[in-house]
Amino acid sequence: MHLPSKETLDPSNWNEIRALGHRMIDDMIDYLQGLRDKPVWQQPTAKVKKVLNRSLPQEGQPAEEIYQEFLSYILPYNKGNIHPRFFAWVQGNGTPLGMLADMLASGMNPNTTIGDHVAMYVEQQVIDWSKEMFGFPETASGLLVSGATMANLTALTTARNSLKDLQIRVKGTDDKLTVYCSSETHICVIKATEVLGIGSERTRIIPVTDTFQISVPALVAKIKEDIKAGFRPFCVVGNAGTVNTGAIDPLEEIYQICKEFGLWFHIDGAFGSLAKLTPKFADKLKTIEKADSLAFDFHKWLHVPYESACVLIRDKKLHQAAFSSVPNYLSAHERGLAAGPEPLTNYGIELSRSFKALKVWMSLKEHGIQKYGRLVQQNIDQAQYLGEKILQTPHLELLVPVSMNIVCFRFNNSQHSEEELNQLNKEILMRLHESGIAAPSYTIIQGKYAIRTNITNHRTRLEDLDLLVNTILEIATNLLIKVVEFDPNNPTHYQAFKEINYAWINKYFKVEQGDLDSLENPVKYFIATGGAVLLACRGDEILGTTALKPIGDNSLELCKMGVSQAARGLGIGHAIGDAAIKKARELGAKRLYLETNSSLSPALNLYKKLGFSRVENFISPYVRADVAMEMYL
Ligand SMILES: *Cc1c(COP(=O)(O)O)cnc(C)c1O
Numbered sequence: 001m002h003l004p005s006k007e008t009l010d011p012s013n014w015n016e017i018r019a020l021g022h023r024m025i026d027d028m029i030d031y032l033q034g035l036r037d038k039p040v041w042q043q044p045t046a047k048v049k050k051v052l053n054r055s056l057p058q059e060g061q062p063a064e065e066i067y068q069e070f071l072s073y074i075l076p077y078n079k080g081n082i083h084p085r086f087f088a089w090v091q092g093n094g095t096p097l098g099m100l101a102d103m104l105a106s107g108m109n110p111n112t113t114i115g116d117h118v119a120m121y122v123e124q125q126v127i128d129w130s131k132e133m134f135g136f137p138e139t140a141s142g143l144l145v146s147g148a149t150m151a152n153l154t155a156l157t158t159a160r161n162s163l164k165d166l167q168i169r170v171k172g173t174d175d176k177l178t179v180y181c182s183s184e185t186h187i188c189v190i191k192a193t194e195v196l197g198i199g200s201e202r203t204r205i206i207p208v209t210d211t212f213q214i215s216v217p218a219l220v221a222k223i224k225e226d227i228k229a230g231f232r233p234f235c236v237v238g239n240a241g242t243v244n245t246g247a248i249d250p251l252e253e254i255y256q257i258c259k260e261f262g263l264w265f266h267i268d269g270a271f272g273s274l275a276k277l278t279p280k281f282a283d284k285l286k287t288i289e290k291a292d293s294l295a296f297d298f299h300k301w302l303h304v305p306y307e308s309a310c311v312l313i314r315d316k317k318l319h320q321a322a323f324s325s326v327p328n329y330l331s332a333h334e335r336g337l338a339a340g341p342e343p344l345t346n347y348g349i350e351l352s353r354s355f356k357a358l359k360v361w362m363s364l365k366e367h368g369i370q371k372y373g374r375l376v377q378q379n380i381d382q383a384q385y386l387g388e389k390i391l392q393t394p395h396l397e398l399l400v401p402v403s404m405n406i407v408c409f410r411f412n413n414s415q416h417s418e419e420e421l422n423q424l425n426k427e428i429l430m431r432l433h434e435s436g437i438a439a440p441s442y443t444i445i446q447g448k449y450a451i452r453t454n455i456t457n458h459r460t461r462l463e464d465l466d467l468l469v470n471t472i473l474e475i476a477t478n479l480l481i482k483v484v485e486f487d488p489n490n491p492t493h494y495q496a497f498k499e500i501n502y503a504w505i506n507k508y509f510k511v512e513q514g515d516l517d518s519l520e521n522p523v524k525y526f527i528a529t530g531g532a533v534l535l536a537c538r539g540d541e542i543l544g545t546t547a548l549k550p551i552g553d554n555s556l557e558l559c560k561m562g563v564s565q566a567a568r569g570l571g572i573g574h575a576i577g578d579a580a581i582k583k584a585r586e587l588g589a590k591r592l593y594l595e596t597n598s599s600l601s602p603a604l605n606l607y608k609k610l611g612f613s614r615v616e617n618f619i620s621p622y623v624r625a626d627v628a629m630e631m632y633l
Contacts, residue, residue: 011063020063025100031075032082032096035459039436041080048073080439084459085468088441090243090271090406092303093458097366101359102305112353114332116340123357124341129364130310134276134296135289141316143347144308144356148270149188151295151311152237154348156192158293158313159235159264161322169322173197178226180204181237182214184244186268189237202231211403212247214238214254223261235264240285241272244443244452246383246404248272251287258292267291270309271300271456275404277373278380301376301456304363308356311348320346379405379455386453386465393469395476399445408443408450411476415539422449424479431475438468477538478571483579486533488523493535496542497522504562508600509624518560522547531556532583536563536576543567546576548583554590561603573603577610585633592633595625604629 011017051073081091112119127142136142145151156179166174177198181189183205193203204226206219223233236258238249251267258265267273267288273296275281276288288294291314298308313319324346326332333339345351364372387402390409397412410425426442426449433439440453453468486493498519505511518525522533526547536544544563548556558580563572584592594612596603604627611631618628 017063020067024067027071028099029096032099035082036084038083039080040083040085040439041433042077042436043434044077048077082459083439084457084461085438085464086457087453087455087460087468088439090300090454090456092297092300092306092456094299094305095303095363095366095458098303098305098359098363101362105355105358108355108358110355112355112357113345113351114340114343115337117337119355119357120341120344122355122361123344126357126360126364127310127312130296130312133369134273134294134312135286136294136312136314139316140312140314141319141347142310142312143344144310144353144360145348145350146307147299147309148186148268148295148297149191150348151270151297151309152186152189152266152268153192153195154311155266155293155295155313156189156196156235156237157349158319158322159266160196160198162264162315162318163232163234174232176230176232178202178204178231178233179235179237180206180219180222180233180263182206182208182212182239182242182249184208184212184214184242184247185237185239186243186270189268208247212242212245212400214249216250216253216257219254220257223257223263227261233261233263235266237266237268238291239272240267240269240288241275241404243270244406245400245408245445246272246402246406246454248281248284248403251285251291255287255290264292265290266293267295269294269296271297272404274301274372274376275380277369278377280377280380281404298360298363301379302360302363302372303458304360308360313347323347323349375458376405379457379460382455382460382462382465383407383453385462386455386469389465389469393473395473396469399448399450405455407453407455408445409453410448410450411472413476413480413539418448424476425449425451427479428472428475431479432471435471435475437471438464440468474571477567478575480538481536481543481572481575482538483534483536483576485583486522486527486535488527492542493533494522496535497533497545497547500542500545500564501560501562503565505560508597518547525549530587532580532587534576534579534583536572536579538567544572544576546580548580548587548592550589551593554588555593556584556587556589556591558584558592558594573606574609577606581610581631581633590633591630593628593630595620595622595628597625598627 080086082093110117110119112123123144126144130142131138131140143154145154160177161168173196179193179198181203190200190203194200204222206222207215209215226233236254238251238254240248240251255265269288273285273288273294276285293314294312296310298304298310299306344353383402383405386407387398390396390398395411395413397410399408399410410421411428412421416424429442429451440451443450443452501519505515526533526549530550531548533547534545535542544567546561547559549559551557561576581592594607598604607629612629613631615628615630620628
């Protein structure tokens with residue numbers, strides 16, 4: 001007889017996996033503790049992509065080796081939303097205990113759907129706490145889902161299926177149904193109506209005011225127009241914090257309209273509804289307590305690890321009626337494992353579900369709701385700080401008044417067309433991401449490309465926002481520098497060449513007659529001898545200059561490279577250095593040479609970065625220099 005094999009997925013050596021597990025925890029705690037000093041983001045390398053393009057493993061490999069691959073190819077290329085300077089989209093950071101809770105939940109690994117087991121009760125507890133948090137009645141129902149996308153879909157399904165006369169679960173959808181939401185509504189709401197067979201066309205997109213809130217008169221007019229035309233309005237989706245700008249729709253007015261026309265009032269409060277935990281927004285968001293349904297995320301402003309969100313439905317019976325179907329294989333018993341609370345499948349689409357309630361339960365217990373409220377407030381205050389800083393900073397333009405935690409702004413030095421500004425700001429953002437220093441995202445505000453800084457981050461400090469602003473200004477300055485050739489007919493060019501270089505020489509050396517002569521007449525000393533003079537400009541301002549001078553045997557000397565005092569440290573030296581090397585090539589030189597003084601170490605570093613190498617034992621008649629450098633072109 002052939003006996004079944006004794007294979008299992010458990011380790012053959014439990015001590016090894018225990019030791020590896022301990023190391024993993026140590027490594028991850030170190031990683032979280034040291035986040036601030038790491039780049040927000042780094043692009044996955046070609047090697048990483050290659051590693052992740054291998055064929056299906058046929059045989060196993062030791063866990064230790066796999067973990068090494070994780071450390072080399074996966075961990076360093078994280079998205080970055082856990083970082084203190086991640087400001088993109090609306091995303092949460094997670095917490096150390098949340099991470100550990102996920103491990104515990106995976107260890108228990110209960111399929112949280114039916115049966116008399118503890119995960120069912122933990123989830124119920126979390127739903128009850130959520131109702132309390134938002135002032136929903138005790139009789140309301142709810143479900144934990146992956147994200148606000150699923151929460152919105154679940155709520156809208158309930159709203160649609162609540163139209164009893166249509167018997168939609170039996171007969172399919174009706175082609176007269178219409179839904180209403182503002183043009184700032186999250187795309188997942190539109191996707192939900194598409195999935196529900198309402199379609200994007202009958203999802204009436206209502207225009208917004210200049211503060212990005214739904215226009216109430218336009219909403220009422222559209223509802224009336226639709227009723228007149230034979231449509232059947234059934235639901236309005238209000239926003240408690242739009243994803244673009246954090247705007248809160250006039251919820252109380254929408255509620256009154258829903259009451260008047262007998263419509264379901266759903267609120268997408270993915271992140272913004274959590275502002276209800278703060279004193280200032282508690283009143284503004286009080287209407288949430290009267291909504292028919294609410295979608296919100298735990299993984300955004302409450303920083304529970306992904307994925308964790310919740311839908312609350314005021315009328316439990318309608319929630320059940322929208323989803324419950326109990327086939328034989330799921331029917332409940334009086335006792336045993338198959339007894340217990342009502343199956344959660346009666347409240348949503350998914351059958352198999354993870355024990356995501358555990359990380360929510362542990363997180364809420366660890367910090368208490370008061371602290372979450374203070375952290376939300378901290379982010380709102382930080383957004384105010386950033387907004388004010390932008391208003392006070394020349395060349396930065398606030399594009400929308402800060403309404404909650406989102407700050408939309410752009411670089412604008414009033415010297416560019418709208419189209420140029422859009423390109424410029426996009427380039428600034430891409431370079432900012434590549435720098436690894438900070439990661440805001442972007443949006444378009446009335447046709448203007450905006451750098452969108454969303455602060456739902458328990459790790460952000462004010463210094464992080466200062467660094468964000470300074471880095472953007474620095475990148476913008478670098479981007480705006482143009483290096484042009486000296487124009488002998490332009491008197492400002494003579495003036496700038498003389499002034500900038502004179503100030504520079506005078507600061508570090510003694511000015512000599514030869515300097516004065518060549519500064520006075522750069523055409524004669526540089527251009528007429530076959531060299532060149534270059535100027536670095538930002539708009540009409542000249543910020544730096546340099547000159548190239550032929551010195552025989554196919555060589556040019558790079559001399560007199562000055563940057564105006566006000567523009568030091570903005571990368572102008574780099575820009576002119578690059579342009580000078582390019583120009584030397586154009587002039588056919590084979591070697592570029594320069595002499596400088598070793599006490600000017602920033603200049604030396606810059607030349608090294610540009611590719612110059614030091615020449616040892618040089619003898620020079622040029623008494624003020626002690627370092628010679630050259631590069632072969
Ligand atoms: C993030 C967000 C969503 C989508 O939520 P997920 O959790 O990403 O599925 C919906 N609406 C708003 C306003 C959001 O900010």
